[in-house]
Amino acid sequence: MAEWDVWRWLGFERPVAEREVLDSVLDVLEHLEPARARYVAGFAYLLGRIAGADSHVDAGETALMKRLVMEEGGLSDGEAEAVVRLALDDHRRFGGTHNLIVTRELADVTTAEQRLGILRCLFAMSAADASVQVVEDNEIRRITQELKIEHADFVRARMEVREHLAVLRSRGTP
Numbered sequence: 001m002a003e004w005d006v007w008r009w010l011g012f013e014r015p016v017a018e019r020e021v022l023d024s025v026l027d028v029l030e031h032l033e034p035a036r037a038r039y040v041a042g043f044a045y046l047l048g049r050i051a052g053a054d055s056h057v058d059a060g061e062t063a064l065m066k067r068l069v070m071e072e073g074g075l076s077d078g079e080a081e082a083v084v085r086l087a088l089d090d091h092r093r094f095g096g097t098h099n100l101i102v103t104r105e106l107a108d109v110t111t112a113e114q115r116l117g118i119l120r121c122l123f124a125m126s127a128a129d130a131s132v133q134v135v136e137d138n139e140i141r142r143i144t145q146e147l148k149i150e151h152a153d154f155v156r157a158r159m160e161v162r163e164h165l166a167v168l169r170s171r172g173t174p
Contacts, residue, residue: 044087045087048088051125054136057088061125116153119147119154122140126140131164132166133166140158141154
């Protein structure tokens with residue numbers, strides 16, 4: 001019996017190769033230069049990672065993801081909607097182990113300035129519902145480490161959304 005047949009027999013999906021995680025998004029972005037398409041796909045995936053950090057993605061988060069992906073990728077409304085849908089689906093299906101793969105690839109192909117822009121977008125994503133939950137804050141911290149962003153830069157970006165930090169409100173700080 002072939003290896004993949006055993007996986008199916010056990011009720012599991014076939015393991016996904018590292019590069020396959022973003023391929024569904026890349027199909028929508030085929031008109032972009034390949035490196036740019038991979039960047040936009042990775043960017044959308046990270047937004048989905050934050051939107052789904054609390055195990056719930058609401059309409060406001062989806063709308064913000066779409067707007068950010070449209071702006072960052074220079075995409076049409078329909079393209080951005082497809083990219084967001086696929087990125088959220090990829091994150092739900094592959095999350096966990098593939099999170100590091102996607103983030104490392106972005107770290108390799110982005111400038112320090114681009115990574116800081118991504119960081120600000122991640123905090124904007126987490127504050128979309130006017131409350132940065134601890135789980136979202138922690139996930140952004142993990143991403144900054146994976147992107148090799150300095151802790152001081154994380155703190156500066158976090159301060160931009162301080163009024164939305166749930167951890168501060170739970171302690172009685174305004």
